[in-house]
Amino acid sequence: MIKLVKVSKSFKGQKVLDNLDLIVEPEKINIIIGRSGSGKSVLLKHIIGLIRPDSGQIFVDGIDITKINEKTFNEMRKKFGMLFQEAALFDSMTVGENVAFPIKEHRHLSQKKVDEIVNEKLIQVGLTNVAHKMPSELSGGMKKRVGLARAIALDPEIILFDEPTTGLDPIMCSAINNLIVQTQEHTKATCIVISHDIESTFKIAHKVAMLYHGKIIEEGIPGEVKVSGNPVVRQFIEGRQIEQSPKQK
Amino acid sequence: MIRIFESAGRPFVAFVEEFGRILLLLISATAWLFRPPFRFRVVLKQMEFVGVKSITVVLITGAFTGMVLALQTYHGFRMFGGEGLVGSTLTLAITRELGPVFTALMVTGRAGSAMAAEIGTMKVTEQIDALYTMSVSPVQFLIMPRIVAGILMLPVLTVISDFIGIVGGYFVGVKLLNINSGIFMARIVEIVDLDDIFNGLIKSACFGLILALVGCYKGFYTTGGAEGVGKATTQSVVYASVAILISDYFLTSVMFR
Ligand SMILES: Nc1ncnc2c1ncn2[C@@H]1O[C@H](COP(=O)(O)OP(=O)(O)OP(=O)(O)O)[C@@H](O)[C@H]1O
Ligand SMILES: [Mg+2]
Numbered sequence: 124m125i126k127l128v129k130v131s132k133s134f135k136g137q138k139v140l141d142n143l144d145l146i147v148e149p150e151k152i153n154i155i156i157g158r159s160g161s162g163k164s165v166l167l168k169h170i171i172g173l174i175r176p177d178s179g180q181i182f183v184d185g186i187d188i189t190k191i192n193e194k195t196f197n198e199m200r201k202k203f204g205m206l207f208q209e210a211a212l213f214d215s216m217t218v219g220e221n222v223a224f225p226i227k228e229h230r231h232l233s234q235k236k237v238d239e240i241v242n243e244k245l246i247q248v249g250l251t252n253v254a255h256k257m258p259s260e261l262s263g264g265m266k267k268r269v270g271l272a273r274a275i276a277l278d279p280e281i282i283l284f285d286e287p288t289t290g291l292d293p294i295m296c297s298a299i300n301n302l303i304v305q306t307q308e309h310t311k312a313t314c315i316v317i318s319h320d321i322e323s324t325f326k327i328a329h330k331v332a333m334l335y336h337g338k339i340i341e342e343g344i345p346g347e348v349k350v351s352g353n354p355v356v357r358q359f360i361e362g363r364q365i366e367q368s369p370k371q372k
Numbered sequence: 373m374i375r376i377f378e379s380a381g382r383p384f385v386a387f388v389e390e391f392g393r394i395l396l397l398l399i400s401a402t403a404w405l406f407r408p409p410f411r412f413r414v415v416l417k418q419m420e421f422v423g424v425k426s427i428t429v430v431l432i433t434g435a436f437t438g439m440v441l442a443l444q445t446y447h448g449f450r451m452f453g454g455e456g457l458v459g460s461t462l463t464l465a466i467t468r469e470l471g472p473v474f475t476a477l478m479v480t481g482r483a484g485s486a487m488a489a490e491i492g493t494m495k496v497t498e499q500i501d502a503l504y505t506m507s508v509s510p511v512q513f514l515i516m517p518r519i520v521a522g523i524l525m526l527p528v529l530t531v532i533s534d535f536i537g538i539v540g541g542y543f544v545g546v547k548l549l550n551i552n553s554g555i556f557m558a559r560i561v562e563i564v565d566l567d568d569i570f571n572g573l574i575k576s577a578c579f580g581l582i583l584a585l586v587g588c589y590k591g592f593y594t595t596g597g598a599e600g601v602g603k604a605t606t607q608s609v610v611y612a613s614v615a616i617l618i619s620d621y622f623l624t625s626v627m628f629r
Contacts, residue, residue: 168501171504171505172504173501173504173505197507197509198507200504200505200506200507201507203505204505205502205505207498207501207502209497209498211497211498211499211501211502212499212502213494213499213502214493214494214497214499215490224506225506228409228506228507228508229506229507
């Protein structure tokens with residue numbers, strides 16, 4: 124269970140999260156939408172403790188992670204897998220070593236078994252014959268998929284995806300969306316996905332939340348959000364320009 | 373009035389702050405050294421990077437240091453007929469000072485800067501964040517091995533540098549300047565103590581700690597993209613070099629009394 128209560132965060136006076144409340148549906152696919160620069164990545168990094176909030180509480184399985192120390196957090200994070208927006212592959216390691224890294228760190232398996240898992244995960248993200256390559260030799264979309272393979276390598280309980288399909292071709296997009304759905308169904312993981320792809324968001328999400336000016340302004344099952352009365356949400360999902368709302372500071 | 377104190381004090385406060393953070397990093401790296409998993413392979417890889425790959429540059433600087441010392445001291449000592457002391461003088465200078473210091477400065481330029489650049493790049497491309505998300509401590513995985521490698525490899529490189537420096541000095545003194553080879557060697561054995569060499573090596577281990585710690589620290593606190601990485605790299609070389617020379621004075625004043 125993941126719950127954010129009145130979380131605020133500012134960077135040098137710029138308020139990014141403003142008393143934000145959010146309840147994440149456990150063992151479901153939760154998708155967060157919002158405009159570029161609205162703070163989605165910052166929100167995701169709060170959930171895994173890479174950024175600490177200025178105020179507010181964040182509960183993961185009943186524990187307030189804003190109060191625990193780095194060592195306890197280290198244990199806590201073993202439940203998590205995360206795909207970064209820019210993939211964040213280790214550029215001193217090959218693709219295969221990247222995917223193998225979390226497995227070797229936390230499971231005591233034979234090299235053969237590790238290789239098997241790595242291969243399987245790479246095939247799942249549609250990559251073959253790349254295990255020996257260095258990240259610098261890959262395209263942006265390929266890096267992203269390697270990052271995805273690394274994030275799901277340990278079948279974590281909670282998986283955070285920062286824009287898993289941005290920068291992929293339409294065929295790959297739907298393949299990755301299918302992969303997220305399958306992984307979630309298979310492992311019963313809690314998935315939090317940031318997405319700009321409205322159409323597939325409504326197709327695969329169990330819950331959709333929209334972030335706007337530091338708050339969640341709309342949340343619910345896709346059917347509800349789709350017919351939201353909030354003009355900002357309407358404009359966003361219809362792809363029109365959002366006019367500056369009058370209450371904006 | 374308060375303004376003046378404020379603006380004069382600010383660099384001092386910044387320095388103390390930075391020094392504190394460096395110390396904290398060292399403490400946490402030391403703590404991680406004794407906590408499993410023990411990362412032998414990563415340490416070995418860093419030892420190769422700091423040690424083996426620095427040998428060429430250490431050989432060249434070491435040899436020429438010895439050679440130029442022989443030249444300089446020869447001209448001085450000849451004025452009062454003390455050519456026989458060339459060997460022992462240059463050996464003392466090399467083992468006590470020039471071997472450890474020059475080796476450390478060369479390795480700072482080569483390996484210390486690379487540490488700052490590599491860790492800095494990992495920081496700005498979120499690879500360090502990725503380590504955190506995988507429950508791997510970047511201090512244990514990245515910083516501790518580099519510090520260990522610095523402390524262990526600098527004395528080894530210094531021994532190599534000392535040796536080749538004396539060989540270079542012998543070559544210039546005996547072969548080119550025709551100092552009697554027997555006297556050259558006898559004076560070395562007579563005047564130079566094992567302690568001179570040993571103290572030099574302790575110094576070099578301290579320098580190894582400094583250059584690795586500063587390089588890692590600068591990399592670990594990098595902000596601001598590629599430009600930030602560039603800045604961190606240059607600063608790591610400047611800071612480490614200055615720190616090496618300053619600490620050299622104090623170490624020397626404690627050791628050779
Ligand atoms: N480390 C940081 N320091 C200062 N400001 C930051 C930092 N991280 C994020 N910000 C600011 O927070 C705001 C939100 O950034 P964030 O990366 O979360 O946006 P996003 O919603 O993920 O956008 P996108 O869809 O383009 O990825 C931005 O205005 C950014 O400038
Ligand atoms: Mg983002």
